[in-house]
Structures are given as structure tokens and as C-alpha cells.
Amino acid sequence: MKYTIFGESHGPAIGVALEGVPAGLALDMEAMEKELARRAPGRDGLSTQRREADQVHILSGVFEGKTTGTPLCLVIPNSDQHSTDYEALRYTPRPSHGDYAGFIQSKGCLDYRGGGHFSGRLTAPLVAAGAVAKQILAQEGVWVASHISAVYGILDRAWEDAEELKAVQDKPFPVLDDGKGEEMRQAILEARDGQDSVGGSIECAVAGLPAGLGAPDFGRNVEGIFSQYLFAVPAVKAVAFGAGVGFAYMRGTEANDPFEVKDGKVVTKTNHAGGVNGGITNGMPVVFEVTMRPTPSIALPQESVDLRTGEEVEIEIKGRHDPCVVHRAVPVIEAAAALAACEILGI
Numbered sequence: 001m002k003y004t005i006f007g008e009s010h011g012p013a014i015g016v017a018l019e020g021v022p023a024g025l026a027l028d029m030e031a032m033e034k035e036l037a038r039r040a041p042g043r044d045g046l047s048t049q050r051r052e053a054d055q056v057h058i059l060s061g062v063f064e065g066k067t068t069g070t071p072l073c074l075v076i077p078n079s080d081q082h083s084t085d086y087e088a089l090r091y092t093p094r095p096s097h098g099d100y101a102g103f104i105q106s107k108g109c110l111d112y113r114g115g116g117h118f119s120g121r122l123t124a125p126l127v128a129a130g131a132v133a134k135q136i137l138a139q140e141g142v143w144v145a146s147h148i149s150a151v152y153g154i155l156d157r158a159w160e161d162a163e164e165l166k167a168v169q170d171k172p173f174p175v176l177d178d179g180k181g182e183e184m185r186q187a188i189l190e191a192r193d194g195q196d197s198v199g200g201s202i203e204c205a206v207a208g209l210p211a212g213l214g215a216p217d218f219g220r221n222v223e224g225i226f227s228q229y230l231f232a233v234p235a236v237k238a239v240a241f242g243a244g245v246g247f248a249y250m251r252g253t254e255a256n257d258p259f260e261v262k263d264g265k266v267v268t269k270t271n272h273a274g275g276v277n278g279g280i281t282n283g284m285p286v287v288f289e290v291t292m293r294p295t296p297s298i299a300l301p302q303e304s305v306d307l308r309t310g311e312e313v314e315i316e317i318k319g320r321h322d323p324c325v326v327h328r329a330v331p332v333i334e335a336a337a338a339l340a341a342c343e344i345l346g347i
Contacts, residue, residue, distance in 0.1 A: 001136075001342050003129045007078075009114030009121040010086075015075035016125035018061070018132060022347065023069030025135060027062055032131035038169070038331040039127050046173075046188050046327060053079065054124055074128045078121070086113045092304045092315050096296035103307065120234050120325060123332040130335020133342045142208035142341060144334045148175050148326055149289055151184035151200035152191070162285075165205060174330045192323035195299035199235075200326035201291045202333050206341050209275070211266075211283035213344050221279035222286065222344055229340040230290055233332055235325050238291035242274025257284075281344070290333055297321035 007014030061072030093099035098118030214222035
């Protein structure tokens with residue numbers, strides 16, 4: 001199952017085309033709407049005040065409520081654009097955005113308004129596609145869930161069982177420890193008040209994948225497949241599986257995952273490897289953490305270059321932006337993981 005996202009932040013609509021969707025899936029649109037609501041902005045002072053209904057229109061691939069096996073095309077109209085906020089930035093790329101790289105690649109023809117195709121707005125159709133993938137995975141006994149693991153150095157506690165991680169999905173600020181969540185919220189608000197932004201990380205688990213999927217080589221490596229999907233999410237700058245960078249502080253006796261038999265099944269007592277050995281699933285939950293950079297659109301003056309004259313200039317970014325994208329990105333990361341899991345299962 002392959003997806004193609006189309007549209008621009010300030011265009012008439014955004015959407016996704018999914019090829020290879022199995023026929024006969026009774027598509028649950030309410031579940032898709034719930035996923036999109038988790039990502040939606042404008043609910044509090046922690047995110048951009050851009051308000052979009054994110055109503056999904058099905059153009060093809062569904063008949064009488066079930067998927068047909070032909071390409072599934074989902075479209076989400078845009079309705080709350082402030083394009084004039086970006087006119088002054090047409091030829092002065094914002095630092096750490098896709099503006100300059102996109103300008104060069106498109107030979108100066110990219111849609112610069114709101115980041116165009118590089119905008120976080122394009123994660124809405126990704127979430128819609130992920131909602132389809134989650135429904136397919138549920139039929140295979142596979143589930144995906146995540147939580148905010150850190151914001152600006154403030155750490156959530158580690159998850160201990162599946163049910164508590166799944167329950168986080170119903171929280172407006174998806175953390176396990178609500179006290180730590182409030183500290184994170186305050187850090188985001190302080191950054192917003194200072195016209196700045198903060199980054200953070202999300203821990204995600206994909207459980208139910210059987211042992212033996214994947215391969216050690218390029219193109220079929222489980223960690224590689226997940227990473228390819230995850231790095232397609234705007235603002236993701238690092239992906240770590242299991243203990244991740246923590247392995248640098250361990251000895252082998254601490255890092256290894258001992259085997260045992262539980263309920264007649266071979267499992268590991270710990271999961272430092274994140275459910276993958278040799279590029280192949282070992283039957284434990286695939287667990288990874290993604291790190292997301294601070295939102296580069298900040299209101300403080302920044303240095304840039306006028307691409308018409310080559311002169312160095314100072315710019316100030318107007319418009320509506322997230323002081324932190326992490327809490328809105330939780331369902332986005334799950335969507336990317338669900339799509340990757342479908343590929344690993346051969347769906």
C-alpha cells in the first residue's frame with residue numbers, strides 16, 4: 001500500500017491517494033475524524049490559531065461504505081488561510097524551513113504561502129491515510145499507540161503496559177504523567193510568550209507484529225522501513241529504536257534482552273532492542289522515539305538572504321504558528337508508523 005500526499009498549505013485543498021488498499025474494508029469515517037481531531041490546531045494557546053474543519057471527502061476507492069481495491073483518494077478542503085502574511089517572505093527564505101531548498105529545486109516556482117507543500121498542514125492527509133492503515137492493522141491484531149516522551153528536556157515517565165499507553169490517545173495533551181505534562185505545557189507557553197519555540201520527542205509502540213518479518217539488507221530492514229516513513233513527517237530530525245542513544249551508556253549485560261517462555265511463546269524479559277534484531281522483528285513491540293525540532297517559524301528577528309539581490313537581510317515572520325509541534329504530532333507519528341507496519345506485513 002503506497003501513498004501520495006498532494007496539495008499546499010494555502011491551496012484550495014490537500015489530500016492523499018492510497019494505492020493497494022485491500023478491497024472489502026468497511027471504512028470507519030468516525031475513527032478517521034477522531035484521529036484528525038487529535039491533530040487539529042486552534043484548541044488552546046499551545047498551537048497555531050488556524051482553524052480548519054478537516055472534513056474528509058472521498059473521491060474514489062469506496063462504494064457503499066467499503067473499499068473497492070482501486071486507488072483511495074481522500075481530499076480535505078482548506079478554508080482558513082492568511083496568505084498575505086507570507087508575501088514579504090517570497091524571496092527571503094525562513095531559516096531552517098524548506099523554503100530555500102524548495103526554491104532551488106522548483107527553480108523558483110514553489111508555492112511559498114504558509115510553507116506550501118512543506119507545511120505541517122500536509123500532515124492532515126497523512127493522518128487520514130494512517131487512519132485507514134490502523135483499521136487494516138486492527139484486522140491483523142496489530143495496534144499503534146504513542147505518548148509525548150519529552151518537551152524541552154522535561155521527561156514523561158516510561159510506559160509499562162499496553163492499556164495505559166492506549167489510554168493516552170484520549171487525552172488532549174498525551175502524556176502518561178499529567179504532572180510532567182503540565183510542566184511541558186508551561187515550557188511551551190513560556191516559549192510562545194517569548195516569541196520563540198521548543199522541540200521535543202514522541203515514543204511510539206507498534207505491537208502485534210509477528211516475529212520473522214523483514215531482513216538485514218537494504219530495502220527490507222524493519223528499522224529502515226519505519227525510518228523512511230517517519231522522516232517524511234515535517235520537523236522529525238532523529239529516530240531511535242529501543243534504548244536508542246542510551247546504548248552508548250550501557251554494558252552488554254545491561255543492553256541484552258534475555259529470552260524466556262511466557263504463555264507458550266518465546267519472548268524477551270526486556271525490550272532494549274525495540275522489537276528488532278538483525279533488521280527482523282522478534283515478536284516484541286517495535287518501540288521507537290522520534291525527536292522533533294523546535295518550530296522554525298518564530299516571531300523574533302532572524303537573518304536571511306534576499307534571493308533576488310544576494311544581500312543579507314533581517315526578517316520577521318508574521319502569521320500563526322505553533323510554539324511547539326510535538327503534542328499535535330502524536331497522531332501523525334502513529335499514522336506514519338501504521339503505514340510502515342502495513343508495508344512490513346506486505347499489505
